[in-house]
Amino acid sequence: MKFKTTPYHYDLLKDEERLAVFYEAIKDFAVANDCTNSTLFDVGCGSGILSFFSKDYFKEILAIEIDPKVANYTRDNLKEFKNIEVINDDATTFDFPKKADLILCEMLDTALIDEEQVPALLQCRKYLNENGRIIPQSIINTAELVEMPRENIHYDDVVSNTKYDVLSDSIVYDKIDFLSDFDEVFDDVLSFKINKDGNLNGIKLTTYTILSKDIICGPTPMLNPPLLIPIKSKNVKCNDLINLRLNYHMGQGIQTIKVSYR
Numbered sequence: 550m551k552f553k554t555t556p557y558h559y560d561l562l563k564d565e566e567r568l569a570v571f572y573e574a575i576k577d578f579a580v581a582n583d584c585t586n587s588t589l590f591d592v593g594c595g596s597g598i599l600s601f602f603s604k605d606y607f608k609e610i611l612a613i614e615i616d617p618k619v620a621n622y623t624r625d626n627l628k629e630f631k632n633i634e635v636i637n638d639d640a641t642t643f644d645f646p647k648k649a650d651l652i653l654c655e656m657l658d659t660a661l662i663d664e665e666q667v668p669a670l671l672q673c674r675k676y677l678n679e680n681g682r683i684i685p686q687s688i689i690n691t692a693e694l695v696e697m698p699r700e701n702i703h704y705d706d707v708v709s710n711t712k713y714d715v716l717s718d719s720i721v722y723d724k725i726d727f728l729s730d731f732d733e734v735f736d737d738v739l740s741f742k743i744n745k746d747g748n749l750n751g752i753k754l755t756t757y758t759i760l761s762k763d764i765i766c767g768p769t770p771m772l773n774p775p776l777l778i779p780i781k782s783k784n785v786k787c788n789d790l791i792n793l794r795l796n797y798h799m800g801q802g803i804q805t806i807k808v809s810y811r
């Protein structure tokens with residue numbers, strides 16, 4: 550199957566690891582639950598690849614995409630599959646005509662900080678049937694302190710190819726379950742133990758995506774590349790304890806990030 554789409558969505562299609570974990574999670578869900586009478590929402594469907602993966606399992610798929618150009622391509626890509634309807638609308642305001650048994654909502658951005666789909670998911674969750682599920686189920690965020698060469702905030706992706714030294718243990722600082730209520734503002738003091746002498750000048754955030762009880766995915770080229778955030782530099786020694794206050798607003802962008810020593 551060939552997909553015509555935008556360059557960004559084409560890059561997403563080239564990320565085979567990302568596609569593989571979503572394919573497995575959808576298939577596992579559909580095999581474990583008889584979905585032949587079920588409704589699926591593909592929220593922010595982009596190229597439509599996740600609807601394509603789901604088409605043989607679900608009675609009906611509502612795939613919603615806010616970008617008209619992307620939605621037009623996707624409608625055309627998927628037109629032969631009569632159980633998929635591609636809707637060009639904003640998922641934060643769209644009045645769905647029915648409820649869903651499963652929602653697919655791909656959260657690509659590290660710690661959800663620059664993730665525009667946060668408000669879309671929170672709204673679409675209201676249309677989930679009582680025992681309905683969401684893929685991915687949850688995320689786990691971890692943090693480490695680093696010495697890094699660059700002084701600007703950036704993603705550790707294939708383009709930046711950043712080299713940095715990790716100076717502390719990695720800590721799990723947040724877990725978000727997409728079926729539960731969560732505060733979109735993260736604000737907490739994180740405590741790190743230094744395990745290597747160096748010039749501390751950054752904090753690295755990494756997100757792990759839990760797609761189902763058996764599938765967890767670390768960063769891939771397009772899914773949650775780690776985020777490197779500069780902080781005031783400080784010489785540190787092995788076994789030092791460092792406390793940092795980390796604050797950001799999920800869905801509102803990396804400009805909301807604030808980090809300070811405590």
Ligand SMILES: C[S@@+](CC[C@H](N)C(=O)[O-])C[C@H]1O[C@@H](n2cnc3c(N)ncnc32)[C@H](O)[C@@H]1O
Nearest residue numbers: 593594595596613614615616639640641655669
């Ligand atoms: C990560 S991308 C696409 C992921 C998609 N699963 C794929 O494989 O192509 C997220 C998509 O959500 C769309 N989007 C963002 N906010 C939206 C909203 N409020 N309503 C509908 N679509 C939205 C974006 O235009 C983008 O195409």
